[in-house]
Amino acid sequence: MVFKKRLDYGFNTFNVPNVPRAPRSNRRCRSKQSVEDSQICAFELLASLARKLLQESESSASSNASEGHNGAAASESTTENSDIVKEFKPAKGDRNLCSPLLEDLCVGKSENGFKQERDAKGLDIGKSGIANTCPSKDPFESPMTCPAPLNSKRDVNLPSRRDPIPNASFPRHRNNIKLVSRDDDENFSRFNRLNYRFKTSRRPTRIGERRIRKLLTSKYWKVAPKLKDFEHSKADGGMKAQYRKRKTYYNYDRYQYDTLYKKRKFFDRSSIVTSDGGISSESVCNSPEKVVDGDKGSYASMSHGVCGIPPLLTGNKASHQSKDSHVKFSIKSFRIPELYIEVPESATVGSLKRTVMEAVTALLGGGIRVGVLLQGKKVRDDNRTLSQTGISCEDNLDSLGFTLEPGPAKAPPPVCSEEPPLPISCDIAPQHLTSFPATPVVDTEIPDATSGPLLLTNSVHPVDTNHEPVTSQTDVLTDQSLLESRAIVPVSAMNVEALAVIPAIPKVRKSELAQRRTRRPFSVLEVEALVQAVEELGTGRWRDIKLRAFENADHRTYVDLKDKWKTLVHTAKISPQQRRGEPVPQELLDRVLAAHAYWSQHQAKQQGKHQPGTLRITDGESDRNGVATTVPTVSV
DNA sequence: TTTAGGG
DNA sequence: CCCTAAA
Numbered sequence: 114m115v116f117k118k119r120l121d122y123g124f125n126t127f128n129v130p131n132v133p134r135a136p137r138s139n140r141r142c143r144s145k146q147s148v149e150d151s152q153i154c155a156f157e158l159l160a161s162l163a164r165k166l167l168q169e170s171e172s173s174a175s176s177n178a179s180e181g182h183n184g185a186a187a188s189e190s191t192t193e194n195s196d197i198v199k200e201f202k203p204a205k206g207d208r209n210l211c212s213p214l215l216e217d218l219c220v221g222k223s224e225n226g227f228k229q230e231r232d233a234k235g236l237d238i239g240k241s242g243i244a245n246t247c248p249s250k251d252p253f254e255s256p257m258t259c260p261a262p263l264n265s266k267r268d269v270n271l272p273s274r275r276d277p278i279p280n281a282s283f284p285r286h287r288n289n290i291k292l293v294s295r296d297d298d299e300n301f302s303r304f305n306r307l308n309y310r311f312k313t314s315r316r317p318t319r320i321g322e323r324r325i326r327k328l329l330t331s332k333y334w335k336v337a338p339k340l341k342d343f344e345h346s347k348a349d350g351g352m353k354a355q356y357r358k359r360k361t362y363y364n365y366d367r368y369q370y371d372t373l374y375k376k377r378k379f380f381d382r383s384s385i386v387t388s389d390g391g392i393s394s395e396s397v398c399n400s401p402e403k404v405v406d407g408d409k410g411s412y413a414s415m416s417h418g419v420c421g422i423p424p425l426l427t428g429n430k431a432s433h434q435s436k437d438s439h440v441k442f443s444i445k446s447f448r449i450p451e452l453y454i455e456v457p458e459s460a461t462v463g464s465l466k467r468t469v470m471e472a473v474t475a476l477l478g479g480g481i482r483v484g485v486l487l488q489g490k491k492v493r494d495d496n497r498t499l500s501q502t503g504i505s506c507e508d509n510l511d512s513l514g515f516t517l518e519p520g521p522a523k524a525p526p527p528v529c530s531e532e533p534p535l536p537i538s539c540d541i542a543p544q545h546l547t548s549f550p551a552t553p554v555v556d557t558e559i560p561d562a563t564s565g566p567l568l569l570t571n572s573v574h575p576v577d578t579n580h581e582p583v584t585s586q587t588d589v590l591t592d593q594s595l596l597e598s599r600a601i602v603p604v605s606a607m608n609v610e611a612l613a614v615i616p617a618i619p620k621v622r623k624s625e626l627a628q629r630r631t632r633r634p635f636s637v638l639e640v641e642a643l644v645q646a647v648e649e650l651g652t653g654r655w656r657d658i659k660l661r662a663f664e665n666a667d668h669r670t671y672v673d674l675k676d677k678w679k680t681l682v683h684t685a686k687i688s689p690q691q692r693r694g695e696p697v698p699q700e701l702l703d704r705v706l707a708a709h710a711y712w713s714q715h716q717a718k719q720q721g722k723h724q725p726g727t728l729r730i731t732d733g734e735s736d737r738n739g740v741a742t743t744v745p746t747v748s749v
Numbered sequence: 750t751t752t753a754g755g756g
Numbered sequence: 757c758c759c760t761a762a763a
Contacts, residue, residue, distance in 0.1 A: 630757065632757070633757095671751075672752090676757070
């Protein structure tokens with residue numbers, strides 16, 4: 114390449130941190146494995162089945178305790194329990210938690226342990242007839258048949274795998290890079306890919322989606338009832354789909370629930386309110402299960418303590434271990450008897466959260482957000498992979514914990530909390546699982562101090578009426594829910610409060626604020642495409658950029674691109690240490706700065722044709738080392 | 750509908 | 757990412 118021109122602008126000013134790229138990426142990122150592997154999620158209930166599976170899978174599992182019933186199960190559970198006990202501090206509202214009744218429930222619950230497993234194989238969730246291998250992104254989108262073949266031709270230059278993108282090794286050719294929505298990102302499963310694939314033609318994209326989303330909130334909800342798209346890691350559309358399902362499910366379950374678990378509800382409610390959400394995880398991999406704790410870790414332990422339910426799947430080494438390094442663990446709480454999760458280490462924390470959340474949501478009803486705790490610290494960076502974060506088989510998962518936080522996750526519903534997972538429902542109607550009608554934001558108001566600010570923030574918005582949600586959202590449910598709520602009320606003042614608060618939120622959120630799109634971090638490839646497009650078109654022409662490089666990436670709107678550019682510019686200016694998420698090659702960041710400087714100076718905005726040609730900065734390897742010293746050059 | 754920015 | 761004012 115020829116170094117023709119120098120970019121004067123800006124560069125001098127910018128101090129490109131020469132700090133060597135922190136290890137972030139280096140961290141043990143194992144093979145980037147197919148993301149796909151982890152994507153499948155199937156719910157299977159029944160402790161019995163679980164047991165069987167466990168047995169089959171491997172006997173090797175050190176800790177067998179396949180059974181979760183009281184302590185018996187886990188060898189180590191003992192420890193756990195004790196710890197838990199220590200930690201457990203009843204919050205004001207928690208009193209109920211410990212009631213004997215509760216315990217009973219918990220115990221009983223364990224029997225119906227559910228098992229969730231993410232299997233590489235497919236989302237064939239067991240029997241779910243739905244197995245959508247190809248969930249359509251948007252519910253409204255044509256329910257295409259599955260996967261259209263993806264045309265590779267369009268994806269020019271995009272290295273298929275992200276890892277290959279070494280710092281400076283981007284294709285230097287100016288081929289237009291178009292991102293056909295392929296998510297090379299580890300974040301998404303193939304489902305997404307599939308989704309995007311067919312999308313080739315249309316670009317109604319986001320906008321359309323949004324609109325739909327909004328609409329959805331209101332009427333569509335009711336109307337679009339029965340699709341069953343069960344997509345676990347689905348991104349955007351997924352939620353919508355879920356909602357629909359939720360509804361369905363709701364109805365379905367609700368019934369049973371009511372029947373079967375009335376008592377529980379009360380508890381749930383209270384517990385939930387309190388932060389029952391606690392979930393603990395145990396690594397199935399190497400580490401024997403342990404209870405996590407952590408600052409907030411109390412949740413996890415708490416729940417355990419409260420319920421005293423030992424891990425069901427303790428030492429079970431995952432059956433599928435061979436696949437790749439998958440991180441496997443199980444989660445339990447009294448509300449979630451058992452949740453068995455397997456995720457490749459290459460999965461990101463974000464996907465892990467999603468996975469857990471989906472599972473939990475399905476069981477609890479949504480309206481919650483999952484937080485990941487590692488050694489007591491919240492892992493906020495959703496983009497890092499598990500292995501990067503330190504969550505791997507090798508490392509102990511001991512310190513892995515999850516928190517349930519009231520989140521935007523909309524929980525649709527109704528006043529009443531949902532339910533504990535009904536074995537039946539899960540098993541039988543997998544499709545519904547995901548869609549649980551979310552329970553009112555369950556965790557709302559967690560009085561517990563432990564919960565910490567983060568978690569419960571939203572919880573308290575007394576919004577409108579509690580009832581509305583019910584009526585509006587769940588047609589069918591209405592009655593029941595109402596009933597339930599009534600039932601609940603009597604329980605205690607606290608509950609009442611909780612109810613009032615809780616329902617409102619979900620409802621408001623959901624109906625008013627459409628579902629927030631799931632976060633989909635830009636992959637390096639996307640960034641590359643964006644940078645290139647901006648280099649060529651300049652800033653201020655987002656729509657063109659969108660069409661040029663992201664036409665097929667329906668989930669990226671021009672607004673997204675604009676926002677991304679904004680963040681890229683920012684990212685490029687800060688030190689590598691301050692950057693988060695998947696590291697963007699310095700080379701790209703340099704180009705970002707160069708392009709940013711260039712275009713800002715050249716008010717390029719309106720000038721349509723400005724083709725800076727190949728505004729390419731060739732940085733030797735300089736950037737990494739030298740700061741401003743190395744002046745980026747542009748090759749035309 | 751797009752841009753441009755703040756949140 | 758979302759929300760919006762402007763254009």
